[in-house]
Amino acid sequence: MTQSAAVTLFLQRVFDSFANGSAYAALAVAISMVFRSTGVLNLAQGQMAMLSAYIAVVFAAGADPGVAFSGWLTPFATPWPIWAAVAGAVVVSAAVGALLEYTVIRPMHGDPVPTIGATLGLYLLIGTFVVKHFSGRQRFLGSPFPQEHTDRFVIGGARLWFDTIGLTLTMLAAIGLLALIQSTTKVGLAFRAITSNRDSSALVGIRVEWVVMGGWAVAAALGGLAGGLIAGELNVRPDMMERLLIFGLAAATLGGLRSPALALAGGYLLAFAETMMAGYVGFIDSQVTLVWALGVLIVVLSVRPSGLLSRKAAREGLRT
Amino acid sequence: MTDSHAPPTPDSEPPVFRLVLREAPVPHDSSAASVPIPRAGALRQSAEADTLSATPATPGERSASPQAEAPGRGLPQPGLRNTEHENEPGAEPASASESERFRSPPTAVGPSTAWASRLTVAALVAIAALVVVVPLRASSTFLTDVTQLTAFCLVFAGLWLLTHRMGLLSVGHGALTGVGAYAALHAVNDFGLPPMLMPLAGFAAGCAVGALLGIPALRLPKAYLALLTLSAAVAFPIVLRQLDGPLPVTLDGEFIAPGWTGIAPNDEHIWEFWVVVAWVAVAFWLLHGLLTGPIGRALIATRDEPTAAAAFGVSVYRLRLAGVSLSSGLAGLAGGLMLVPVNFNDQSLYPEELSIKLFALTIAFASTAIGGSRLIMTVPAATVLVLLPVWLVDRPGWVTQGGWIGFVKSEFFLYAALLLVAAYARSRRARAVRSYDA
Structure with a gap:
């Protein structure tokens, strides 16, 4: 292999890791948002994103008798364009997230054992729901971005697809928007306040329950966006999110489960490392990279339990 | 299993404990000074944990409490179940029994009756x-x-x-x-x-x-x-x-x-x-x-x-x-x-x-x-x-059915429901304990 070909291949692998990295990052940010505000580790976040992909399939199918629930869309019998289907799925996901927080998580009052039990119950419930209604078959949902074989940039011989760019930019924009809302608006201030001290926030008049519910809704919407967009890359299957959940958890751990910014970086970092290992280390293929993610989890937790957070931030965060 | 393993209820708790706690904050004589007086919580724990190493009462306290003369310190004394004692203003509130029932950990010997x-x-x-x-x-x-x-x-x-x-x-x-x-x-x-x-x-x-x-x-x-x-x-x-x-x-x-x-x-x-x-x-x-x-x-x-x-x-x-x-x-x-x-x-x-x-x-x-x-x-x-899966397979259509009916009849739904109900019950119990502690 000539040197330029090696560079091309390397660039290609970097570009390939963007799509996965965006999905990992979105899940990781969603997980750390919920954990940070409520101390709940939502193990069902991946399944909620999977549900969102199916909802997008329903919208995109129009009133297709072969797809469950699409009959509800009979007045709008035409299939929705994919971008609208994904947007619809994000809205429904947010509603589902808020509903689950209200009905399932809130009654647990933050006790760790029951809450983890409840999120696992949701994990099973969503999986079963999808299998029973969509008979567990693979579905296909296109990408909202142009996917023709000419829709690409060629940089140094490597192809960067518009699809990948669109997915990455959309996820980054969504996460950036969230950060902006958190840092500039009143609602964001309330969210940061309950993250810092829940009881005091209640004392100064913040409606903690509403903000927590909103946090769940936003996290579910973010996960749903990831699910809907990554569905253009993967097929929509009941187990499509399993790998993503592990990588998402590992990425969130890199951020100490508390820092969305580091979780975002962790997502891209893990995807990059995953692609590179599968590409350059002979005995590792793309399936075994999952073990690598687990290894990252174990090593990071052993060596730096606070992830990439500074020790001071970790002291403040992890003691709660 | 004998009664000595029974979980303590307030009336099975030897009254001498309470007197020690209420009336003798600091032991004065040197023989008692070497014996630390446990906190109420610690006493309760030790009583529960079958290894009853209760604080011996000092002579002065004994005179204040005739019940303390009873042998078998730490064991339930049926003759000493004294309702007056329970209803004293200073005695632990009756709800303590609830609290203890919740708190009583399944110890090494268990809450074995x-x-x-x-x-x-x-x-x-x-x-x-x-x-x-x-x-x-x-x-x-x-x-x-x-x-x-x-x-x-x-x-x-x-x-x-x-x-x-x-x-x-x-x-x-x-x-x-x-x-x-x-x-x-x-x-x-x-x-x-x-x-x-x-x-x-x-x-x-x-x-x-x-x-x-x-x-x-x-x-x-x-x-x-x-x-x-x-x-x-x-x-x-x-x-x-x-x-x-x-x-x-x-x-x-x-x-x-x-x-x-x-x-x-x-x-x-x-x-x-x-x-x-x-x-x-x-x-x-x-x-x-x-x-x-x-x-x-x-x-x-x-x-x-x-x-x-x-x-x-x-x-x-x-x-x-x-x-x-x-x-x-x-x-x-x-x-x-x-x-x-x-x-x-x-x-x-x-x-x-x-x-x-x-x-x-x-x-x-x-x-x-x-x-x-x-x-x-x-x-x-x-x-x-x-x-359970064997039982489900024997029910015609339960496993293969789709839609809402199949959803509710599926094994994972049953497990999810079990998990949610168990989690809810557990969190309620945990809150009950906390509200007693608070």
């Missing part, structure tokens, strides 16, 4: 009878299920140890069982271990993987162990597929009943059942011995009062690590035993849903309200786990 103990003996006798009778009567398919059920009792014992005795969570015991099965199978196929001993390889592998997960997670909040074990549970089938390939791997070994058993050549499943029962019985006996001894009490201490346990010289982290490792080892041992009736290992046998089901049943059956402080509760849990 005589009937519960008799029930356990009766259950053991019944199980022994079943072990002899069932194989001779049941069909080979059903007996294979029962053999797996027996092995799953060990997985539940491991989970029970973790959840109930140590207050930790594992969502990965299905995967750990699979690890045990993988190790046992390859110990026989590749290293020539006699099949009869292969569960030991499973035990070792389970311990090792459990320690690997425990080392990082136990230094951190509880959620991290759940995070790591769930990741392991999801990763395991994918990894096993990579290691063993997509096809099942068969065990190079058979279980042929020796001649003295009188089991016919076609009835190996009976012999397999008894082999598994023997392994499980020995493991339970050892585990029970371990947990009723000092180590068991130390484990409970690390759950309830880690700081106090550390002050008494218990290395909390190391003990927890040993407990997690043992718990995983039991799952691995069970994984080795799974190969006895089934003879092959396959990625589809240990999906992450199995781990979640195990967790759900542990939460549901480990509730003290139904006697879950006892190891024997692993038997009904394992029974549900193994026989």
Whole structure:
């Protein structure tokens, strides 16, 4: 292999890791948002994103008798364009997230054992729901971005697809928007306040329950966006999110489960490392990279339990 | 089991304790000065923990309390049940009995009342009878299920140890069982271990993987162990597929009943059942011995009062690590035993849903309200786990039905409902305790 070909291949692998990295990052940010505000580790976040992909399939199918629930869309019998289907799925996901927080998580009052039990119950419930209604078959949902074989940039011989760019930019924009809302608006201030001290926030008049519910809704919407967009890359299957959940958890751990910014970086970092290992280390293929993610989890937790957070931030965060 | 193990209720608590607490804040004479006066909470704990080393009352206090002369300090004194005492303004409020009932930890000896103990003996006798009778009567398919059920009792014992005795969570015991099965199978196929001993390889592998997960997670909040074990549970089938390939791997070994058993050549499943029962019985006996001894009490201490346990010289982290490792080892041992009736290992046998089901049943059956402080509760849990799918398959259409009806009738829905209800009940109980403490 000539040197330029090696560079091309390397660039290609970097570009390939963007799509996965965006999905990992979105899940990781969603997980750390919920954990940070409520101390709940939502193990069902991946399944909620999977549900969102199916909802997008329903919208995109129009009133297709072969797809469950699409009959509800009979007045709008035409299939929705994919971008609208994904947007619809994000809205429904947010509603589902808020509903689950209200009905399932809130009654647990933050006790760790029951809450983890409840999120696992949701994990099973969503999986079963999808299998029973969509008979567990693979579905296909296109990408909202142009996917023709000419829709690409060629940089140094490597192809960067518009699809990948669109997915990455959309996820980054969504996460950036969230950060902006958190840092500039009143609602964001309330969210940061309950993250810092829940009881005091209640004392100064913040409606903690509403903000927590909103946090769940936003996290579910973010996960749903990831699910809907990554569905253009993967097929929509009941187990499509399993790998993503592990990588998402590992990425969130890199951020100490508390820092969305580091979780975002962790997502891209893990995807990059995953692609590179599968590409350059002979005995590792793309399936075994999952073990690598687990290894990252174990090593990071052993060596730096606070992830990439500074020790001071970790002291403040992890003691709660 | 005698009454000395009975959980203390306010009226069984020797009145001398209260007098010490209320009326003698500081002992003046030197003989008493060397004896620390425990806090109310500490006293209550020690009374519960069967090792009643109560503070001896000083002579002055004794004179204030004629009841204190009663022998058998620390034991319930029926003659001294003094209602006046209960209703004194200074006495603990009546709600304390509620509080204690909630708080009373399932200690090394458990909140064992005589009937519960008799029930356990009766259950053991019944199980022994079943072990002899069932194989001779049941069909080979059903007996294979029962053999797996027996092995799953060990997985539940491991989970029970973790959840109930140590207050930790594992969502990965299905995967750990699979690890045990993988190790046992390859110990026989590749290293020539006699099949009869292969569960030991499973035990070792389970311990090792459990320690690997425990080392990082136990230094951190509880959620991290759940995070790591769930990741392991999801990763395991994918990894096993990579290691063993997509096809099942068969065990190079058979279980042929020796001649003295009188089991016919076609009835190996009976012999397999008894082999598994023997392994499980020995493991339970050892585990029970371990947990009723000092180590068991130390484990409970690390759950309830880690700081106090550390002050008494218990290395909390190391003990927890040993407990997690043992718990995983039991799952691995069970994984080795799974190969006895089934003879092959396959990625589809240990999906992450199995781990979640195990967790759900542990939460549901480990509730003290139904006697879950006892190891024997692993038997009904394992029974549900193994026989529920069998029962569902016998219902026409339940498994194959789709839509809402099929959703509600599906096994995972039942488990999810169980998990949510058990979690809700548990959080209510926890809140009740907190509101008493506050």
